[in-house]
Amino acid sequence: MEQIIRCVNCDQIFHHTSFDQLPEYVSSPTSSEPFQEKERDDYRDFLKSHRGHRLEDLKIIEDSFVSEKPYLEPIKVSYFKATNGKERFVIRKFRKDIHDPLTYDLIYGDVTLKCVKIEAQTREIKKQMEMELAGLGLSEKQLDDFIRLIQGLTKRVDIRNLTRVTEDSSHPLEIYYRMDDVSYAYLLRNCRTIFREAEFTAIQEFIDRHRDDGVLLWKATHEIQLIQATQPRRKPYPIQEPVEQKSAVKKK
Numbered sequence: 001m002e003q004i005i006r007c008v009n010c011d012q013i014f015h016h017t018s019f020d021q022l023p024e025y026v027s028s029p030t031s032s033e034p035f036q037e038k039e040r041d042d043y044r045d046f047l048k049s050h051r052g053h054r055l056e057d058l059k060i061i062e063d064s065f066v067s068e069k070p071y072l073e074p075i076k077v078s079y080f081k082a083t084n085g086k087e088r089f090v091i092r093k094f095r096k097d098i099h100d101p102l103t104y105d106l107i108y109g110d111v112t113l114k115c116v117k118i119e120a121q122t123r124e125i126k127k128q129m130e131m132e133l134a135g136l137g138l139s140e141k142q143l144d145d146f147i148r149l150i151q152g153l154t155k156r157v158d159i160r161n162l163t164r165v166t167e168d169s170s171h172p173l174e175i176y177y178r179m180d181d182v183s184y185a186y187l188l189r190n191c192r193t194i195f196r197e198a199e200f201t202a203i204q205e206f207i208d209r210h211r212d213d214g215v216l217l218w219k220a221t222h223e224i225q226l227i228q229a230t231q232p233r234r235k236p237y238p239i240q241e242p243v244e245q246k247s248a249v250k251k252k
Helices: 042-049 122-132 140-154 181-191 197-210
Strands: 002-007 012-017 024-027 035-038 055-060 077-083 088-094 103-107 109-119 174-178 218-228
Touching: 012 042, 012 103, 077 109, 088 109, 109 140, 122 140, 122 197, 140 181, 181 197
Parallel strands: none
Antiparallel strands: 002 012, 002 055, 024 035, 055 077, 077 088, 088 103, 109 218, 174 218
16 A cells, blocks of 8 residues: 655645555663554654545556666665646655655646667677677678768767667666667668678677567667756645544545
8 A cells, every 4th residue: 555645734745555554663672672663653643634625546656766876775865756636846855864664745737757878788788799799700890881981970869850669777867768760770871890791690680689578679878857947836725523544545
């Protein structure tokens, strides 16, 4: 069970999960036990501090998660988008210390990714060619010329014309794209100046094998752009009478 809950009166966000009632362990130097178990209920505390306020569920917008650091990095700033069915919001998720709980902030505006660099997987390409095409007896110069040709293509491509692929990446700001048809045709045409006719067929087969989901994918590095908007002016919501916990959140 997970809920993203917004207090409409305060614009505070609470992430309600099954871990909210896990006990907290605190050091106890005066006790025979080094740590003592301390009961807690974060959800109950949130409801108590927002008693009488209007609460609503927010639905996370699919595929909207972005982060400045790798997925496994515990201390980082991440963003995702959510909606109450009428408005869209950006939620910032972060912690400053590994021992701190995650904090969620609501932001009016939008978050986008801007491509800052497109590059070829040069080391991976060369290693794959040396392994798969060892029987051709290609020279070091031929391999290096092919790599330079691939690198030159990255300066010509427009990311708006590329198709994103679901290639695994440890970093959310590294996105892989399929080589477009214009680049593919240009690559094949110029390969004829590097490789002999007997070698060209094997090179074309290598390109075709790795163009869609292999080492010939373009790797694009992005940066996060946060566009903050002015919070809309509205009448303050009145404080409501306390309600039962189970009905505290207005479903959308």
